[in-house]
Amino acid sequence: MNTAPPKRRPLSPLKRHMLTALGMVMLGLGALGAVLPLLPTTPFLLAAAACFSRSFPRLERWLLNHKRLGPPLRAWRQSGAISRRAKAMAVGAMLVSYAIFLVTTDVSLALQALVAVVMSCCSTFILSRPNADAIGPEALPQSR
Known part of the structure; x- marks a missing residue:
């Protein structure tokens, strides 16, 4: 039985750039949420990681391995935990x-x-x- 995830088709350069730009916007909103009360941080970082997973894997790895930001992102990905x-x-x-x-x-x-x-x-x-x-x-x- 094959349990490997299905292979994704490569993105066109336009889609990759659009996902990268959207990921950067989400990352910026997440950074704002870290300093502004009532603006959430983690949902924007989750969206940024999702965008970067297809467009900029190195930035996705940086987010997931970050000392402060990584644990909640990994907890959500692993088990939907908060x-x-x-x-x-x-x-x-x-x-x-x-x-x-x-x-x-x-x-x-x-x-x-x-x-x-x-x-x-x-x-x-x-x-x-x-x-x-x-x-x-x-x-x-x-x-x-």
């Missing part, structure tokens, strides 16, 4: 954002409920993921 701290920060940011939304806008009750349902679904998804802390960094393989 650290307890990241879960708390994400859900907390959503709660603060919803409170700000309620205080600063004058919208219908239906829109308030819709935003609450969407944020609740996002929070439920985040909280349902395995804890990366339980996996431990030693269990996360280094990228090739």
